[in-house]
Amino acid sequence: MKRRTFLTTASATLTAPFVRSQSKVSLQGAIIGHGEHRYQVDLHWCQAKREQHPVKNCHEMVMDAQKRLIMITDEARNNVLIFDKNGQVLDAWTLKLKSGHGLTLDAREGKEYLWLCDPAGGAVAKTTLTGEVLLKLPHAKDCGAYDAITKYAPTEAAVAPNGDVYVADGYGSQFILHFDAQGHFIRKFGGQSTQAMNPGKFMQAHGVTIDLRGTEPLVLCTERVRNEFHWFTLAGEYVRSVYLPGAFMSRPVIAGDLLLSGVCFGMKPGDYRMWRERGFIIILDQDHRVISAPGGHAPEYDGDQVKLLLQDQPVFRNVHDVCVDDVGDLYGCQWNADQVYPYKLRRI
Numbered sequence: 001m002k003r004r005t006f007l008t009t010a011s012a013t014l015t016a017p018f019v020r021s022q023s024k025v026s027l028q029g030a031i032i033g034h035g036e037h038r039y040q041v042d043l044h045w046c047q048a049k050r051e052q053h054p055v056k057n058c059h060e061m062v063m064d065a066q067k068r069l070i071m072i073t074d075e076a077r078n079n080v081l082i083f084d085k086n087g088q089v090l091d092a093w094t095l096k097l098k099s100g101h102g103l104t105l106d107a108r109e110g111k112e113y114l115w116l117c118d119p120a121g122g123a124v125a126k127t128t129l130t131g132e133v134l135l136k137l138p139h140a141k142d143c144g145a146y147d148a149i150t151k152y153a154p155t156e157a158a159v160a161p162n163g164d165v166y167v168a169d170g171y172g173s174q175f176i177l178h179f180d181a182q183g184h185f186i187r188k189f190g191g192q193s194t195q196a197m198n199p200g201k202f203m204q205a206h207g208v209t210i211d212l213r214g215t216e217p218l219v220l221c222t223e224r225v226r227n228e229f230h231w232f233t234l235a236g237e238y239v240r241s242v243y244l245p246g247a248f249m250s251r252p253v254i255a256g257d258l259l260l261s262g263v264c265f266g267m268k269p270g271d272y273r274m275w276r277e278r279g280f281i282i283i284l285d286q287d288h289r290v291i292s293a294p295g296g297h298a299p300e301y302d303g304d305q306v307k308l309l310l311q312d313q314p315v316f317r318n319v320h321d322v323c324v325d326d327v328g329d330l331y332g333c334q335w336n337a338d339q340v341y342p343y344k345l346r347r348i
Helices: 003-015
Strands: 031-034 037-042 058-063 069-073 080-083 089-093 102-108 111-118 123-127 133-136 156-159 165-168 175-179 185-190 205-211 218-223 228-232 238-243 253-255 258-268 271-275 280-284 290-292 319-324 330-334 343-347
Touching: 031 290, 037 290, 058 102, 058 330, 069 102, 102 156, 111 156, 165 205, 175 205, 185 228, 205 253, 253 319, 258 330, 280 319
Parallel strands: 058 319, 156 205
Antiparallel strands: 031 037, 037 343, 058 069, 069 080, 080 089, 102 111, 111 123, 123 133, 156 165, 165 175, 175 185, 205 218, 218 228, 228 238, 253 258, 258 271, 258 280, 258 319, 280 290, 319 330, 330 343
């Protein structure tokens, strides 16, 4: 199938109902992944007690300098849960966000901060690791970024080396909003696309990070519906894209030289619709080639283009984020998966 036809077919599912796929099968202890990036599945890593620390969707997770795993949920009773590497809950707090979604760790000058995004409330906040709010970014309608009727639903924030903040409006109008470190609006770039192929524009700008692996920092965004990563300069100028057919990715995660992402939705062989419960994880090297797909089929290439990526083993339903710890183990957070806690993938 040609790329344009594939993308047109896939994007059409935005207005069609998702199709529920196969039932969950327990794969405790299974070995997944490829090459040097293979993992043993631990479905029972999390030791949280549901009556004390309930979750709805486990949206994103980061690791701090104390090697604690910090996770955001859309459960208002505990927007944030903090675990040790054995899965024990160390702390929990809430800002009573309507839909806790994006969570970014900002380390600078020997201190660490969190950036939380709430698409339902149109809110982006900087906090301490204990939940003290230090800064709230203005709503897009209040800082001149949007007019009064343009939808704003921020899904994630990223922080550049100079402290500037980039916010992905992934559930709103598909712009990346650029603020300075004090929260003053500078510019926006990207924006809504209705075309299957439109580099630098988005059908869903779901996630954003700062890519420091090259000669200059770049803003790296996921275009989930078109199965693409997009890179921009810090001034918002489009640089390049990488196309990964079949991978409806969540946010980009940089770990050393690697780029990872949770695949929230997938496809079936010969069926180019977006399917729930077809999630897996992708791992790319510094040349942007997929070198492992834990939970998916082994990646294959036709020249420089990876072939259709598909789920292999149904370890995950819908992977909303992947976190990498200090020894290379992975943690998979899921959306719409019966309120399941994160799974751990132990590198072998």
